[in-house]
Amino acid sequence: MKKSFLLEVYKKEGPLFTRGRGSFLWDEKGNKYLDLFPGWGVSILGHSHPRIVKVICNQAKKLIHLPNNLKHRYQELLAEELVKRSYKAKVFFANSGTEAVETAIKFSRLYGKGERFEIITMKNSFHGRTFASLSATGQKKYKLSFRPLLPKFQEAEFNDFKSLKKNFNKKTVGVIIELIQGEGGINVAEKDYIKDLYSFCKENDLLLIVDEIQTGMGRTGKLFCYQHYGIKPDIMLLSKGLGAGFPISAVLIREDIAGIMKPGLHASTFGGNPLATRIALEVLKVIEEENILLNVKKMSNYLFKKLFNFKEKFKVIRNIEGMGLMVGIKLRKEAYPFFLSALRRRLIINATHKNVLRIMPALNVKKEEIDLGLKILEEVFKEGC
Ligand SMILES: Cc1ncc(COP(=O)(O)O)c(C=O)c1O
Numbered sequence: 001m002k003k004s005f006l007l008e009v010y011k012k013e014g015p016l017f018t019r020g021r022g023s024f025l026w027d028e029k030g031n032k033y034l035d036l037f038p039g040w041g042v043s044i045l046g047h048s049h050p051r052i053v054k055v056i057c058n059q060a061k062k063l064i065h066l067p068n069n070l071k072h073r074y075q076e077l078l079a080e081e082l083v084k085r086s087y088k089a090k091v092f093f094a095n096s097g098t099e100a101v102e103t104a105i106k107f108s109r110l111y112g113k114g115e116r117f118e119i120i121t122m123k124n125s126f127h128g129r130t131f132a133s134l135s136a137t138g139q140k141k142y143k144l145s146f147r148p149l150l151p152k153f154q155e156a157e158f159n160d161f162k163s164l165k166k167n168f169n170k171k172t173v174g175v176i177i178e179l180i181q182g183e184g185g186i187n188v189a190e191k192d193y194i195k196d197l198y199s200f201c202k203e204n205d206l207l208l209i210v211d212e213i214q215t216g217m218g219r220t221g222k223l224f225c226y227q228h229y230g231i232k233p234d235i236m237l238l239s240k241g242l243g244a245g246f247p248i249s250a251v252l253i254r255e256d257i258a259g260i261m262k263p264g265l266h267a268s269t270f271g272g273n274p275l276a277t278r279i280a281l282e283v284l285k286v287i288e289e290e291n292i293l294l295n296v297k298k299m300s301n302y303l304f305k306k307l308f309n310f311k312e313k314f315k316v317i318r319n320i321e322g323m324g325l326m327v328g329i330k331l332r333k334e335a336y337p338f339f340l341s342a343l344r345r346r347l348i349i350n351a352t353h354k355n356v357l358r359i360m361p362a363l364n365v366k367k368e369e370i371d372l373g374l375k376i377l378e379e380v381f382k383e384g385c
Contacts, residue, residue, distance in 0.1 A: 020047025093272030098128025185353030186328025
């Protein structure tokens with residue numbers, strides 16, 4: 001094997017990929033793979049969507065980057081379009097999910113004025129790999145080697161209101177939550193729990209930070225997952241699908257409290273550059289003009305129905321969980337060998353949290369593509385691992 005010059009933080013599998021289009025990838029030998037987990041939940045419009053390619057080429061020729069002390073059109077426009085579709089907020093742009101989380105945590109510190117600084121987070125949550133977001137992450141395996149971490153995060157049980165209250169004290173300033181835990185193995189928040197949590201945050205002036213980095217941008221059948229729950233976040237975090245493959249993240253902070261973040265307190269060199277923001281504007285347009293949310297609902301119903309049939313058929317499947325096109329197949333066995341078996345058959349899915357297979361296809365995935373994926377998955381389960 002040829003020596004790799006890469007830091008070995010990723011377990012890389014499969015061939016060398018050279019090209020992608022829609023829900024398919026091709027390797028250097030021309031073999032075609034069905035990708036039902038494009039870009040780790042990022043490539044929501046499939047690979048190299050023609051409108052995204054066009055807008056990248058067009059904007060790259062005009063202006064790629066501009067520092068944040070100068071103005072360009074697209075940053076303001078994107079902020080306005082996001083706010084129009086969510087709630088009254090001020091928007092900060094960065095480049096990755098973890099930076100969005102860091103921004104929310106820094107904002108919480110400002111909001112607490114040095115008197116309140118504790119944040120309640122959830123067991124099995126995932127919020128990123130930099131120090132504050134790692135500290136907020138409720139999974140030991142990611143954190144143990146990096147202690148001491150940032151203090152003042154309290155871990156509550158997910159979907160357990162009593163546990164939330166138990167972790168609350170007069171120093172608590174906020175709660176950070178994924179409404180569907182992604183890396184934690186596809187766990188969906190219950191509606192009643194979120195209702196109680198929301199009222200509790202309001203009663204105690206706690207910032208409700210909703211991490212929609214994986215659930216946002218249509219993944220669950222609504223543009224933002226919180227819209228299923230009849231709540232409004234104080235802070236919403238977006239990334240992954242926002243640029244449909246191009247790095248960008250956004251933090252939406254409730255307008256009436258956002259003013260405490262003053263010039264000089266926070267910044268990002270690349271955040272909200274003309275190229276990234278113009279791409280995200282196009283992503284929003286494509287979602288609407290191509291009726292993507294409707295497709296998510298239709299394909300979700302179809303996929304869940306078929307997977308529940310699989311559950312009846314294959315003992316190894318313990319349960320099917322998720323919402324929209326964020327789907328977890330919970331197994332009674334380790335999931336990674338099933339992922340490898342699918343990959344050998346040229347189907348790309350994901351294994352997470354030890355025994356969960358995760359499917360997060362492009363939101364414009366076609367029924368034939370789902371059928372092909374299910375056919376391969378059936379072979380995988382028949383053969384067993
Ligand atoms: C819910 C959630 N928050 C935060 C992150 C971190 O995002 P990034 O890897 O872009 O820093 C992720 C990444 O998977 C995520 O799923």
